[in-house]
Every structure is written in C-alpha cells, then in structure tokens.
Amino acid sequence: MTSRRRFLQSSVLAASAAALPSLAASAHDATPGAVKGARVVSTWDFGVGANQAAWPVLAAGGSALDAVEAGARWAEADLCNSTVGRCGNPDRDGVLTLDASIMDGDGRCGAVAALEDIAHPISVARRVMERTPHVLLVGAGAQQFAIEQGFPKQPLLTDKARAAWNEWRKTSKYQPQINAERLDNARPGDKSNHDTLGMLAIDASGKLAGACTTSGMAWKLHGRVGDSPIIGAGLYVDNEVGAATASGVGEEMLRNAASFLVVELMRQGRSPDEACREAIDRVVRKRPQASKTLQVCFLAINKHGEVGAHALHRGFVYAVCDAGKRDALLDSRSVYTTQQT
Numbered sequence: 380m381t382s383r384r385r386f387l388q389s390s391v392l393a394a395s396a397a398a399l400p401s402l403a404a405s406a407h408d409a410t411p412g413a414v415k416g417a418r419v420v421s422t423w424d425f426g427v428g429a430n431q432a433a434w435p436v437l438a439a440g441g442s443a444l445d446a447v448e449a450g451a452r453w454a455e456a457d458l459c460n461s462t463v464g465r466c467g468n469p470d471r472d473g474v475l476t477l478d479a480s481i482m483d484g485d486g487r488c489g490a491v492a493a494l495e496d497i498a499h500p501i502s503v504a505r506r507v508m509e510r511t512p513h514v515l516l517v518g519a520g521a522q523q524f525a526i527e528q529g530f531p532k533q534p535l536l537t538d539k540a541r542a543a544w545n546e547w548r549k550t551s552k553y554q555p556q557i558n559a560e561r562l563d564n565a566r567p568g569d570k571s572n573h574d575t576l577g578m579l580a581i582d583a584s585g586k587l588a589g590a591c592t593t594s595g596m597a598w599k600l601h602g603r604v605g606d607s608p609i610i611g612a613g614l615y616v617d618n619e620v621g622a623a624t625a626s627g628v629g630e631e632m633l634r635n636a637a638s639f640l641v642v643e644l645m646r647q648g649r650s651p652d653e654a655c656r657e658a659i660d661r662v663v664r665k666r667p668q669a670s671k672t673l674q675v676c677f678l679a680i681n682k683h684g685e686v687g688a689h690a691l692h693r694g695f696v697y698a699v700c701d702a703g704k705r706d707a708l709l710d711s712r713s714v715y716t717t718q719q720t
C-alpha cells in the first residue's frame with residue numbers, strides 16, 4: 380500500500396485548487412514574523428508527509444532550499460512508497476536507478492540521473508550544485524561523485540520491489556498506469572508504476588526553491604532517464620516569477636520542456652492554475668491519442684505564494700502546507716474527467 384492511500388484514508392482536507400488562498404490573504408497574517416509568507420507544496424499524497432518534514436525549516440525562518448531538501452529526503456527514506464528513493468521499483472533488468480534535481484530561484488541547480496545504490500539522490504544533486512561546476516551527473520560518474528562526497532554505497536532494492544519485479548516479468552509488459560486511487564471506484568491493490576515527489580517552497584524572505592526525486596517509471600529500459608533530473612522538464616524555479624514541477628510520464632515533459640513552459644507562462648501573466656492548464660493542453664495538442672492513456676501532472680507556485688495544479692486525468696492530488704494549515708491535500712483539476720483506459 381502506498382503512503383498515498385494511507386494519507387487519503389486519514390482525514391486530510393480535500394478541496395478544489397480555487398479554494399486555496401493567496402498568501403496575501405491567508406491565515407499567515409496572524410502568525411509570527413519568521414514564517415509569514417512561507418509555504419511548501421508537493422505532489423501526491425506522500426507530499427503531506429514530505430511537507431511536514433520541510434515545514435520546520437521554513438517555520439524556523441530557514442531557506443526554501445534547505446526546506447525542499449529536507450522534504451525530499453523524507454520521501455526518499457519513506458518505506459511505504461514504491462516510486463521514490465530506497466523503496467522504488469526497479470527497471471526492466473531489476474536494477475533500481477534514481478533520478479533527482481534541486482534548484483533555487485537564482486538559477487543555481489544540480490541533478491543526478493540513473494544513480495545506483497545511494498539512498499539520498501536529492502542530497503547528491505545538491506552537492507553537484509554546490510561543489511562542482513556542473514549541473515547533471517549520471518550513472519557510474521554520479522555514483523563515484525557521491526561516494527567521494529561521503530555518501531554510503533548500499534544495496535537498496537527491497538524484497539517487496541524484487542517481488543513486484545518478478546511478478547511483472549511474467550508478462551514484461553511496459554504500460555504506465557494512470558494513478559487512480561483517488562477515483563470513486565478505486566481499483567484494489569497498488570498498480571501504480573509512477574509517482575514522483577515534486578516539491579516547491581517559498582520562504583519567509585520570498586525566495587523560491589524546488590526539488591524533484593523519483594525512481595522513475597517502473598520497468599523502464601535500463602539507462603532510461605525521465606524528466607525529473609532534467610532542469611526545465613521536471614523542475615524549474617525563478618525568483619522573478621515562480622516555480623513549477625511535474626509528475627507522470629516523463630517523456631511528455633521532456634518533449635515540451637514543460638516545467639520551464641509553466642514558469643514562462645506565469646511570466647507572461649498567467650496564474651499558476653492557468654499556466655499548468657495551458658501546459659497540459661500543449662501535451663494534448665501534440666499527442667492527442669497518447670494523452671488519453673497516460674498521466675501528466677503539473678504543480679506550480681508563483682512568487683506571491685499562489686498555487687495551481689492541473690493534470691491530464693483525474694487522480695492527481697497535491698499537498699499544501701503553511702502556517703495556517705499543515706496537512707491540506709487538494710484535488711487537481713484535469714482535462715479528462717472520466718478514465719479513458
């Protein structure tokens with residue numbers, strides 16, 4: 380059972396994106412100075428837990444960058460989700476490979492892709508950002524760098540993930556599922572084979588940062604890299620405008636430089652909600668047939684702290700945490716309101 384369903388079973392708030400107040404009008408006004416204006420948002424229901432790991436950093440007046448790293452590390456260590464970090468499902472060959480990126484609003488960024496046997500790719504990504512002249516390290520080179528930086532090398536594939544892989548090998552059919560546990564008639568069992576943690580934060584000084592971490596699409600070809608570690612695809616942050624992140628089938632985000640697109644649409648005056656919707660429409664226009672059977676989700680925040688989200692299909696939820704409400708879980712709007720599969 381994923382942490383996603385666990386959270387859905389607890390009494391988290393479900394509401395439409397439109398119900399979320401901007402920071403200017405929120406309960407922040409009644410909170411102590413250090414946290415006024417701070418907010419953190421994350422994809423999926425495990426985002427509630429990730430936000431709660433990030434929040435103490437923001438509440439103490441810490442940076443958005445430190446907050447998103449803390450939140451992403453929580454998800455990477457979570458023993459209940461099969462799509463991020465140490466408990467992720469492996470690729471076609473039974474190898475667990477992790478992707479992650481981190482970015483702040485001044486354009487500093489770092490990422491790792493196809494990283495094996497290192498439990499916290501988000502922290503390695505931050506080291507790439509802070510201690511190298513590069514942005515992205517991949518595969519064996521990323522692992523070598525991580526070890527040099529003191530990250531322990533350890534086998535990560537869990538018995539549960541190995542069992543899921545053995546089950547999958549009976550058919551060896553690569554078919555990403557649209558995550559639908561949020562739907563009224565949820566399918567029994569956990570059929571998800573994708574869900575990335577994308578996290579965006581604004582701190583009390585008004586600076587933005589984001590993090591994105593995933594084991595990628597389960598059963599992918601060995602060597603496949605998705606959108607999550609690609610700056611501009613799975614994550615983009617600009618203090619002048621806002622930030623965006625993505626989840627779903629990463630090939631669609633890569634085709635559209637999608638997170639960059641969402642931020643640029645906000646720069647042109649769209650609200651976070653409108654920008655996410657326009658980016659989803661772009662995916663549909665480019666691949667109308669394919670878009671009926673795969674999931675793509677965007678989450679955005681602007682520099683005023685306003686939040687928006689949109690997905691291709693029903694089922695995408697996102698978590699919002701600020702001084703007024705720590706565990707809000709909201710339903711995203713979607714283009715398709717009935718399941719097409």
Ligand code: SD4
Nearest residue numbers: 573574575595605627629
């Ligand atoms: C990828 N975008 O590797 C990731 C997977 C995912 O929700 O998000 N899932 O393509």
